[in-house]
Amino acid sequence: MRLVLADRIAPPSFNTPARLGGFRLSAGSRMAVAALGVVYGDIGTSPLYAFRQSLVNFGDMNERAILGTVSLIVWALMLVVTVKYVLVIMRADNRGEGGLLALTALVLRSTSSPGRGYFWIMAAGIVGRPFGPVMLVWFAVLGLLGVWGIVQHPRILLALDPTRAIALLFGAPWRGFVMLGSVFLAVTGAEALYADVGHFGRTAIRTAWLKLVFPALLLNYFGQGALLLGNPGALDHPFYRLAPEWAFYPLVALATAATIIASQAVISGAFSMTRQAIQLGYLPRLEVRHTSAEEIGQVYAPRINGLFLVVIIILVLGFRSSDNLGAAYGIAVSGMMAITTGLAFLYMRSRGWSLVIAVPVFAAFGLIDLTFLSSNLLKIFDGGWFPIAVAAVVFTMMATWWRGRRLLAQRRARDAMELSQFIAALDPEGPPRIEGTAIFLTSDLTRVPTALLRALEHYKGLHQRVIMMQVDTEDVAHVPDEQRLEIAELGKGFYTIRLRYGFMDEPNILRALAQCRAGGLHVNLTETSFIIRRERLRVRPHARRTRWWRWRNALFVFMSNNTPDATEFFWLPPDRVVELGGQVEI
Numbered sequence: 001m002r003l004v005l006a007d008r009i010a011p012p013s014f015n016t017p018a019r020l021g022g023f024r025l026s027a028g029s030r031m032a033v034a035a036l037g038v039v040y041g042d043i044g045t046s047p048l049y050a051f052r053q054s055l056v057n058f059g060d061m062n063e064r065a066i067l068g069t070v071s072l073i074v075w076a077l078m079l080v081v082t083v084k085y086v087l088v089i090m091r092a093d094n095r096g097e098g099g100l101l102a103l104t105a106l107v108l109r110s111t112s113s114p115g116r117g118y119f120w121i122m123a124a125g126i127v128g129r130p131f132g133p134v135m136l137v138w139f140a141v142l143g144l145l146g147v148w149g150i151v152q153h154p155r156i157l158l159a160l161d162p163t164r165a166i167a168l169l170f171g172a173p174w175r176g177f178v179m180l181g182s183v184f185l186a187v188t189g190a191e192a193l194y195a196d197v198g199h200f201g202r203t204a205i206r207t208a209w210l211k212l213v214f215p216a217l218l219l220n221y222f223g224q225g226a227l228l229l230g231n232p233g234a235l236d237h238p239f240y241r242l243a244p245e246w247a248f249y250p251l252v253a254l255a256t257a258a259t260i261i262a263s264q265a266v267i268s269g270a271f272s273m274t275r276q277a278i279q280l281g282y283l284p285r286l287e288v289r290h291t292s293a294e295e296i297g298q299v300y301a302p303r304i305n306g307l308f309l310v311v312i313i314i315l316v317l318g319f320r321s322s323d324n325l326g327a328a329y330g331i332a333v334s335g336m337m338a339i340t341t342g343l344a345f346l347y348m349r350s351r352g353w354s355l356v357i358a359v360p361v362f363a364a365f366g367l368i369d370l371t372f373l374s375s376n377l378l379k380i381f382d383g384g385w386f387p388i389a390v391a392a393v394v395f396t397m398m399a400t401w402w403r404g405r406r407l408l409a410q411r412r413a414r415d416a417m418e419l420s421q422f423i424a425a426l427d428p429e430g431p432p433r434i435e436g437t438a439i440f441l442t443s444d445l446t447r448v449p450t451a452l453l454r455a456l457e458h459y460k461g462l463h464q465r466v467i468m469m470q471v472d473t474e475d476v477a478h479v480p481d482e483q484r485l486e487i488a489e490l491g492k493g494f495y496t497i498r499l500r501y502g503f504m505d506e507p508n509i510l511r512a513l514a515q516c517r518a519g520g521l522h523v524n525l526t527e528t529s530f531i532i533r534r535e536r537l538r539v540r541p542h543a544r545r546t547r548w549w550r551w552r553n554a555l556f557v558f559m560s561n562n563t564p565d566a567t568e569f570f571w572l573p574p575d576r577v578v579e580l581g582g583q584v585e586i
Helices: 029-038 050-058 063-091 102-109 116-126 129-154 154-160 164-169 173-186 192-193 197-230 232-236 245-280 304-317 323-350 355-377 385-415 421-423 450-459 509-519 547-561
Strands: 018-020 023-025 433-441 462-473 485-491 494-501 528-538 577-583
Touching: 023 485, 029 129, 029 197, 050 063, 050 173, 050 197, 050 232, 063 154, 063 173, 063 192, 063 197, 063 323, 063 355, 129 154, 129 197, 129 245, 154 197, 164 173, 173 355, 192 323, 197 232, 245 485, 304 323, 323 355, 323 385, 323 509, 385 547, 421 485, 421 494, 433 450, 450 462, 450 528, 450 577, 485 509, 494 509, 528 547
Parallel strands: 433 462, 433 528, 462 494, 528 577
Antiparallel strands: 018 023, 485 494
């Protein structure tokens, strides 16, 4: 039988009237304003440094260089953000959720077998509403400053001609190629448009970009270029020089607020990505706290936050300048954009795009991505090595965990007894039955959980009702309510319950048990014990393995033995949990 488990957290309501600065906002407008505070913080603060750094790297300040640089930034925003992400990539949503992990899950689902190709696809994938009004003011100021600069020197509008960008690159090929690494800084943050599709929806994100963010950014970059046409000496800080002297300190305060919001969005995104990776089985369980009863993606991961603190301190002490840190950032983001293009091509092909359409479209995207990536790789010894090293470490950990859990599950399945055979062999007269219910969490409902056998040895009997429960995380963002819960009665007091969650859903076993009553299975928690086997892994001594695999096994053992137990992860009452210890050699 199939039962409904309505565990999804209700989304925030946008159906009631709202005002901003005395103006009534529609539901769509409120969503677009909310998206400003989360989605566009990073790309919205790029005017603070991207244009200036590009000209500095090019090493020239004549009119040709200024017009060409503005043209490069304008067309990068047009092609990379507007065309690639807003019009194409955002079509590849995983039941409303976006981001690289969601896209990876989509492509893996369309891959027929878990062979070598499956593994490499997985490898590629692993690499605020309250802030909305502040960012609304920020983008309005960006646009107004840009208009002021354009009015002073309207000749800057010649940069709309893409031939200005092409002429600059071909006129000084090497310097232009080096400069592209800094031009790319103008589009960093574009990946957030896709990652936050599940939070705000395509319509709100597209509306905010096309009607506010994109025009404001264009105007500001044109304004900075216009300023330099009239005053080349303003290159030290062209963004702040656009404003009158009296507005300098208010502008600094506003820029500081926008930068803080941008960093908060990046950190929140890292927490959300960590949660998705745990749900998909790429990382061991970690403590993840939900800080909102309305927004499912608003989470806090204490261990990740602590790791961030350590890494940021190391970065500040090691890199010392924002220029070196920009090199590291550019390689990380350009590499991720190139991976996104490849995965999106595979997904769009699986959705029916013909080669005639898919190849030229994604070849153009790939050429742009690889050009930016190649330019950023020139900075590998100036700090660009850092994201590569971090990616290697994270990938090794995630691949080790994914492979280790799969091999361990295969070993358990091979050694375990068939559940149907176990039930059939039970003598109606024994073993003695204990009052109450025992629930065993298992990864395979067809096999007898090891914890059940250990409990039988310990209690010298079985509970009146024995429930085997399997919690599955599907490769979709949310599992429909009608597919959430399955209950099967096996006879002799044995039941199986299968719970299905999406990687953005919150597993909650107590809530699931409450819904079981609709299927005739009533579970009284005061008479129920959750019996969990607490395994401790050991590396098998004298095993014949290469040094590489011995090291990988040791890493997997360390990760497994330091994983928090299932009690908090599945919201189990601690006073009803019984842990049975055991050791396993691998």
